[in-house]
Amino acid sequence: WCFERAMRRLRENFRTTATSMGVQTQLGMLSQVIKTVDPRLHQHLEDLDGGEYLFAIRMLMVLFRREFSFLDALYLWELMWAMEYNPNKFASYEEPENRNNLSEHDPRLLKKYGKFERKYIKNGHNEQHSTLAVFVVASVLETKNKRLLKEAKGLDDVVQILGDIAGNLDARKACKEALKIHEKFLRKANRQ
Numbered sequence: 001w002c003f004e005r006a007m008r009r010l011r012e013n014f015r016t017t018a019t020s021m022g023v024q025t026q027l028g029m030l031s032q033v034i035k036t037v038d039p040r041l042h043q044h045l046e047d048l049d050g051g052e053y054l055f056a057i058r059m060l061m062v063l064f065r066r067e068f069s070f071l072d073a074l075y076l077w078e079l080m081w082a083m084e085y086n087p088n089k090f091a092s093y094e095e096p097e098n099r100n101n102l103s104e105h106d107p108r109l110l111k112k113y114g115k116f117e118r119k120y121i122k123n124g125h126n127e128q129h130s131t132l133a134v135f136v137v138a139s140v141l142e143t144k145n146k147r148l149l150k151e152a153k154g155l156d157d158v159v160q161i162l163g164d165i166a167g168n169l170d171a172r173k174a175c176k177e178a179l180k181i182h183e184k185f186l187r188k189a190n191r192q
């Protein structure tokens with residue numbers, strides 16, 4: 001049952017068409033986040049021809065299972081799913097006809113939403129692809145910011161630097177940093 005629900009939630013990552021892959025919307029959001037909160041890193045990645053952030057696909061597709069220990073991955077998944085809880089979204093996983101109602105938010109239900117989702121909606125963002133996972137990837141990139149700026153001379157270097165973190169990250173620290181990046185992103189996005 002749990003696996004089935006997790007896969008329903010992640011199925012958009014695996015849908016592909018002739019013109020796009022499912023995870024592309026999250027990669028685009030990641031690009032926006034990094035461009036907003038760390039323009040220098042974003043520009044460096046652009047200069048390396050990594051502006052599409054394809055090096056982050058693995059993290060998003062398997063939700064950090066390789067980057068964190070098994071226990072940390074479970075902790076991270078539970079935290080993300082609780083913080084992103086939105087009764088409207090979860091109803092759409094059960095009944096496809098409910099997808100059209102996602103933009104209609106009942107203010108009385110807002111207190112039932114997860115902390116992350118509630119903040120996002122209060123700030124006027126309704127995107128389906130704005131998941132906490134995107135901000136966790138941003139926190140991983142920020143953690144490796146200095147090394148990426150100093151050592152990465154090509155996309156292979158970026159992949160290697162990010163590959164070196166496998167199993168060596170702390171989920172709690174990554175989540176705290178992700179929430180800080182989320183706050184910073186919302187502040188800067190609201191100013192623009």
